[in-house]
Amino acid sequence: MRVFVTGATGFVGSAVVQELINAGHQVLGLARSEENAKALIAAGAEVHRGDLEDLESLRSGAAASDGVIHTGFVHDFARFKEVCEVDRLAINVLGSELAGSERPLIITSGIGLLTIPGRLATEEDMPSASNPNPRIPSELAANALAEKGVRVSVVRLPPSVHGAGDHGFIPILIGIAREKGISVFKEDGQNYWPAVHRLDAAKLYRLALEKAPAGIVRYHAAAEEGIAFREIAGAIGEGLNVPVVSKSVEEAAQHFTWFAHFAGMNCAASSQHTREVLGWKPEQPGLIEDLEISGYLKL
Secondary structure (H helix, E strand, C coil): CEEEEECCCCHHHHHHHHHHHHCCCEEEEEECCHHHHHHHHHHCCEEEECCCCCHHHHHHHHHCCCEEEECCCCCCHHHHHHHHHHHHHHHHHHHHHHCCCCCEEEEEEEHHHCCCCCCCECCCCCCCCCCCCCCHHHHHHHHHHHHCCCEEEEEEECCEEECCCCCCHHHHHHHHHHHHCCEEEECCCCCEEEEEEHHHHHHHHHHHHHHCCCCEEEEECCCEEEEEHHHHHHHHHHHHCCCEEEECHHHHHHHHHHHHHHHCCCCCECCHHHHHHHCCCCCCCCHHHHHHHCCHHHC
């Protein structure tokens, strides 16, 4: 299968590209720079010039492929609402090109959009209508595409997709702890983050591409259902040799500043259905073990 991949040189996308190639697929990777193009060629992929805001480049990439995996996202939290709209428009364009063709579209969402009091979130759960997070319209766009005849799958990633080269939430927490000399959790630290290694996540994207049925289906890339934030803060504190401190909600907000919302997420989630229907079996190290293996605390 010839697969168009957005975000093909990113932390998750580059692992997806390698997973697809190793499984015998051909990859057409979106590249917005010469550096990205060289990385794709070195990985054994073809290059498709463009970016997420160049909708015609997305349309032509999808048209030239047997399926699409959309891992790309503009990670600019200073204009988060704007880049979420970029994502929604990209999904609509990719889906419109695939409508009625049975060619699969795999898009990316977040488990963090779900908060289900008293139980694990499942693949069948949807974000609350009262949730103002501007990322939600991207997942809702998948529903509309399915109604137009697109074979669409949603892969929900957890707050931590970890592994060598990670520049996401865990490195941010380490940076804050190193800068302020303490590793902090809110109150009792019993808010929970699911997690997955990037290589296990890449395998899930491939399985979704190969096995997803017609219509719409959602998958959870949760190798670990939920790690207590206190445990994450403790591992960071031990690794940096700094105190691990509990703070009130107000104090934690001041400590984490713009990252307070993410540090306070409580979104433990099941991936049982995903494992059963796709045969997905995570094999890589868990998050706490990976903090040492992948050299996070030496950054």
